[in-house]
Structure formats: structure tokens, C-alpha cells
Amino acid sequence: MPNLTTPRVRFAPSPTGYLHVGGARTALFNWLFARHEGGILILRIEDTDAERNRPELVGGILEGLRWLGIAWDEGPIFQSDRLPMYRSAAERLLASGAAFPCYCKATAYAGGDAAPSETDEGEGDDEGPNSQRAAACPCRDLSPGLREIRKQEGMAYAIRFRVAREGVTNFEDAVFGPREVQNAEIEDFVLLRSNGVPTYQLSVVVDDIDMRITHIIRGADHLSNTPKQVMIYRALGAEPPIFAHVPLILGPDRTRLSKRHGATSVGSYADEGFLPEAFRNFLALLGWSPGDDSEFMRTHELIERFALSGVSRTNAVFDRPKLEWFNTQYLQKPPVEDLLPYVEAELKRASIWQDAWGGPEKAWFAHAVDLIRPRTRFLGDFSAWARAFFTDDFDYDAEAREKFWKDDRLPGMLAKLADALATLPEWNHDACDAAVRGLAAAEGVKAGLLINAIRVAIVGRAVAPPLFETMAVIGKDRVVARIRRALPSMTSAKTSA
């Protein structure tokens, strides 16, 4: 049987840009809350502003959400498909007297110069003229006669909410506590534009009522406008839900995170090789904490521990280095199986994936990934510095050659080593270890000299996992071949010098 108290929340982006970090965090909180409470998450696209709305961006937003692993239960629902519902709500408010038609010109309140303020003593270096708050619209008290005349004239009108001149409006915020504002502070705001399109204030309330939203979790930038929405709820005969305004995410300069702070779309983090779970963990801690010092929390734990009571009221600065740290943690700590699909995708992207690794050679693949991952920071590392683990098509890093191939005894010793390795009956860490150290002893050189040179020969880099395990993973034939292949390069590097 349906539980009448099932929490219902929503994430309601407007397609005026890509899914950015702030939106992603809001979506995450809604999702964590829904999962924790056994509730429903609805995705709603707020696209009533035809001017700024870019329909083609919706796909990108959904894609970003999917990458983040945030699955919605209902929707996406487009507000642009529901215009009649908002209009009829506005008509109802008009009929009940809670709203009134406004015949002012649309520009009169649009931050323009409708009311050339007589009190402009300001320096006027910025915007300037409108320093007084918008007074109540004069149409509010239009006499019935005059209103009738306007109507006859067929003048276009907007519908404004008739805000009480006195008293207070209050509501409950799960994060900021009980709120109360003076009605006198609020202007007669527009509900329905003169072109018949609803404003955010109207559509958001009508939808939230219609969708039976129980908790509105959204950015704190909406806190100041919430009283207006509460008024609409009550005028519509509905009880407002519980609000939970979450603090904003700022850039390093403490201004609201925006494009000029660099990468702010979640898609760019996907492209950079971040793991979605790492991103989620990082985002979750921006404005929320479980109440203790826990930081590394896998998603199931985030869901388990998430509560609105742990949401902070202070804005948080997006700290990229910490995000990267989380990524290394998620690259290194979880069971290697969790990582395999991501590495597979990365290798496919780099065109060096082989299907056998997903089948008969899966154990080998897992082992290789496990060996490589302690040194990775991004998924791209698997196809970059660790490329030689997956393909013979790799080159030698110039610095690595310079650093570890300069001893002129190397070609001779490594030639011998290759021969010795080729005859090894067993191929594993210990056998390689014994062969290399044995040769070093016989030649009277430090094992490190050979170890470092071999590493460059078989993986092309100075930086790689411990050598003998690397040799074991790469395999006997390939190791021998790679050492022999490298010999000329060492010699030429020598003779040319």
C-alpha cells in the first residue's frame, strides 16, 4: 500500500547552461536525501524563459546527472509543456482577489529608469538611478470601473500577487531554522507575464504542489524569495512543504562559482578522468558533514548517513586539490573490480583495449590495474604513463632515457640479461628478481642501475610500479623483446653523446 508520507523531492535545473558544480551538488543532496528516506526524486526542467532557454542543453544536463550516478524516479518533466496549468492557477488567484492585473509597461520594473528617483545622492558610478525598492504597483488599487475600461481596451496585462501590506510571513527551513519576514518588505511581484508565460515564482509553486513535493532542497540563493512562494502556496490553499536551503559553492576568490573560475561543468570533470564516486564524495562534503571527522565515504555510506541536519549554513569554496585527492583515493582504495569498467572505458577511448581482458584474461587485466593504480591520479593515467602495460606501441620518455640509460656498460649487460631471462624456466617476481640481482652481482654493479634501466626499457618511463612485479605482469616474451628492442637506443644515445 502506498505510504502517504513518502518523501518526494525534486531537482529542477533550467537549461540555460550545462550542469554545473553547484547544480550537481544540489542534485546530489536531493538524491542522497531521497535514497536515505526511501523517497522519490523527480527531475523537472524549468524552461519557461524562452529567451534564455536552450533546449539543446537539456541532453547535456541529463548526461551529467547520469555520469554522476544520480538516477531520478520521475521525469524529466518540462515546464514548457505545462503552461496552461500555470495560467489557470494565475486565473484562480485573480478570481479570488489574491492577485490583480497590472497594466504597467513591462519595462517599468525591469531595473530600468521608470521611477527616476528624486533621492539620487549616490555617486552613481555603477547602475545608478533605482535605489529605492519597488513600490507597490499602482494597478493594485485600480477602481473596478477603471479596470473594466482597461479590459475593454484589450490592454495586455501581467498578473501580480497582492502582497499584504502588514503582518509577517513565516516558514520552516530545515537548514536555516524558522524564518519570518515582514510582508512590507515584499513587492507585488509578477506571477504571470503579459505574454502569458508564468514567472519562476508561480510555476515552481504550482509544480511543487502538483507533484506533491514534501521537501524543497535547493540553493540558498532562493532563500530570500521563499516568502513569496509561501504566500502563493497559502493563496492557492496549499500548505508549504519543508524547505532546506543549502549554502552556495564559491570559487577560490570567494565569489560564486562561475565559468571564469575554469572548469565548472561536471562534464569537464568526467573528461578529465575523475571517477564519479570520487566526485560525489567530494561534493557531498561541500556544505554537509556526517557530524564527525569521516571524509572517505563510499556512496552507500553517504546515503546511510545523509541528513538535512548536517547541512551547513556557510558557503563553501570549491577546492580542486582536495577533489584530486579524493580521486586518488577512489582510484586506489575500493576493490579493484569496482575500477575495471572505468579503466576499460579509458583504454577503449585510447584505442588500446583488447576484448580478451574482459573475458579469458580478466584476471590478468585486474592484476595489471591493481599494480598500476597506486600511482594514478586520473583515469587517463592508464592510457598515458601506464600505456606500455597494454600495448607494445609506446615510446621512451626522454627524461627517463637521459636519467637511467647513460651508463655505457648497460647495453652489454642488458643484452646478457635478455638472454638469461629468455631461458628462465619460471616467470614470476622472484625469478626475475634473482636473474637481475644475479647479473648485477656478477658484473659488480648495483642492482639499482639495472633495475632502473630495465624499467625504462619495458615501460618507457622512469615512473612505474616496482620492477619485478611489472616484469611478471608484462610477461616473459614481451620483456625480453622490449629489452632487446631498447639496446640500439641505448647505444646510439651513448655514441652520439
Place this chain on the structure above:
RNA sequence: GGCGCUAUGGUGCAACGGUUAGCACGCGGCCCUUUCAAGGCUGAAAUACGGGUUCGAUUCCCGUUAGCGCUACCA
């Protein structure tokens, strides 16, 4: 300008009247070591300022300052 919110190291969080103010990132040092990471140990680093309330304030109240938000026929 008006209204509101916020204020713990550089950053993210903890301490929700009594702690030598804790953890993590980042930064420095040491250990480990086969390169580079990881890991372990360790160092520097904070309660914005001023008044109250209280036996006792990071914590409660007021003011100041600063930052942010809202103040659109944008969301």
C-alpha cells in the same frame, strides 16, 4: 541603497557552555624505498573585531567589519 544570511588555520569540515580547539586537503620535515606514488610519524597554521550574559564562551545576545544572497514581466 533596503532586507536577509554567514563568519573556526590557506581550503573543506568537527567541537552544538567546560577539550592542550580535533580531522582531512594543501605546505615543510623524517621514515620506508628500486623510480614515482601510496603508507607511517611529525611540524607550521584558526575561533574576524568590540562589548555583554555566565563561575566559565568557538559555542548565547548586541554592535562593528567583511563576504555572500535577494531586491527582474531571470531562474
